[in-house]
Amino acid sequence: MSKLPSWKEMASGGIIPKGGTSHEKDVSGWRTYRPVHDMQKCIHCLRCWIMCPESAILTKDGKHAGIDFAHCKGCGICAQQCPKKVQAYTMKLESEFKKG
Amino acid sequence: MSKLISLTGNDAAAHALRQSRPDVAAAYPITPQTELMHKFAEFVANGQVDTDMILVESEHSAMSAAIGSSAAGARTFTATSANGMALMWEMLYIAASSRLPIVMPEVNRALSGPINIHCDHSDTMGARDAGWIQLFCENSQEAYDTTIQAFRIAEHPDVLLPVMICYDGFIISHTNEPVAMLDDAVVAKFVGEYTPARKLLDVDNPYTFGPLDLPEWYFEHKRQQIEAMRKAPAIIEAVGKEFGALSGRTYEFMEGYRMEDAEVVLVALGSTCGTAREAVDVVRESGIKAGLLKLRAFRPFPIARVRSALSKARVVGVFDRSVSFGIEGGPLYHEVRSSLYGGTTPVLPFVYGLGGRDIRVEQIAQAYRTLDEAAKRGVKERDVEFIGLRDA
Structure with missing residues (x-):
């Protein structure tokens, strides 16, 4: 984590003085489950992109382009929203990845 | 004007x-x-x-x-x-x-x-x-x-x-x-x-309020x-x-009444200060060098100014119109005593006027006499004295 400002450098009143600051915060540590996306199954309907509360679904040229894992909290909404006939997402325990 | x-x-x-x-x-x-x-x-x-x-x-x-x-x-x-x-x-x-x-x-x-x-x-x-x-x-x-x-x-x-x-x-x-x-x-x-x-309605400069x-x-x-x-x-x-x-009405942090040579000083807040001025005049006639320190600000509390204003006092009484249960004296008393920490001047607590109980000139005059007596007897500390309480 970068060095935090002293009280003299901070905006007063407990505010966050500008917009868009959540982008700077890495919340990957909040995840219990990680969405694993299968690009082979994906039909690029982008329902997950619309529904993701953290805007963590990346797109390129109107197509699914992966997941921003610094901001994905693992809520699983993407997997829920994925059409039943497609099921491009699987939610896996984060610990499985840490094992190596 | x-x-x-x-x-x-x-x-x-x-x-x-x-x-x-x-x-x-x-x-x-x-x-x-x-x-x-x-x-x-x-x-x-x-x-x-x-x-x-x-x-x-x-x-x-x-x-x-x-x-x-x-x-x-x-x-x-x-x-x-x-x-x-x-x-x-x-x-x-x-x-x-x-x-x-x-x-x-x-x-x-x-x-x-x-x-x-x-x-x-x-x-x-x-x-x-x-x-x-x-x-x-x-x-x-x-x-x-x-x-x-x-x-x-x-x-x-x-x-x-x-x-x-x-x-x-x-x-x-x-x-x-x-x-x-x-x-x-x-x-x-x-x-x-x-x-x-900053103002929330300034949409060109957004910020988050209350996060x-x-x-x-x-x-x-x-x-x-x-x-x-x-x-x-x-x-x-x-x-x-x-x-x-x-x-034509200048306001300072506090206001003294007959404080120039005062030795027996009361500190108070609010309307009681008007009554206390009368009491100062009454007891001055009997030879007590009384003075009143009226505080205008309780927060921020002017510690250094209070210390300086009370530097010549022989004894200080503090009038609280509220109580803090479980400790002797009210909030004003504790702040005044803290202001004088390290000194030798006795600071003695009074509580009066709770729930609108009236406070009269003679009662405050009596408090000045009590303080004068306490100073003469060398009292350094005592429990709170309640003014106007049925205490028989």
Whole structure:
């Protein structure tokens, strides 16, 4: 984590003085489950992109382009929203990845 | 320039608020504050002031609405008393920590229970750590003058803290006294326009108001509030002086009466100071070198100034109109004694006037005699003495 400002450098009143600051915060540590996306199954309907509360679904040229894992909290909404006939997402325990 | 008219404290404060031209008022009625807002609502209804009145369903809502309005960038006030302020409690802290310059006449009244609507200071003293500036008034004139100054103090960029104008319920709020009012234009110029550095309605400069402040940030925000309180005394003094140049009535942090050679000194707040002046004159005739120190600000508490003002005293008595259960003496006593820490002057506690119990000249004169005797006998410390209590 970068060095935090002293009280003299901070905006007063407990505010966050500008917009868009959540982008700077890495919340990957909040995840219990990680969405694993299968690009082979994906039909690029982008329902997950619309529904993701953290805007963590990346797109390129109107197509699914992966997941921003610094901001994905693992809520699983993407997997829920994925059409039943497609099921491009699987939610896996984060610990499985840490094992190596 | 000044018109002398007969006004109650509530009417005087209402006029001061009208002349300060607030954008928004949010309030809920509670005795003895009700007449203030009644009068102000009349001004709004008659078109004498262009303020949006928000009639809310409770004091918690009144302070919440005031916070929203102030954060949006509007000059905002509310007013309350006792249990009304107790219901605001949670929001008092949020107003102060959000650094919103809300102005609030707080008509001092005992906190229930048992139920009582009369004057004491338990309401304000309970809120002393909420982060508000607390200024006490002796009479209707001071209620008027202090309300006008409150906007300037609160909105000063070095301060940005809410200000409570404390005046005694019924004794000041409902008593007609001659009050010298300034012209509307003079007050409007003195108070000026409110131009906040940030406001939520400024959509071109977005920011987040009221976010979660976790352990890595909260401490620093509290330190900033402490800094604002440390800077407030200089601003309170400067505004009081500037107001003096305008009105002929200069306001300082405290006011001494016959303090030049005083050896037996009482420290008090509010309307009782008027009664205590009479008592000083009475006991001076019997040879006691009595003096009175009237404090205007309880928060920020002027420790160094109190120490200096009391440096020649042989004994100091402190008059509290509220109690802190479980320790001898009330909040004012503890602050005064802390101010004199390290010295040898005895500081002795009195508690009087709870729930509106009257305090008379002779009772205060007796307190001076008691203090004089205690000093002669070398008393350094004793339990609180209750004035006017049935104690047989």
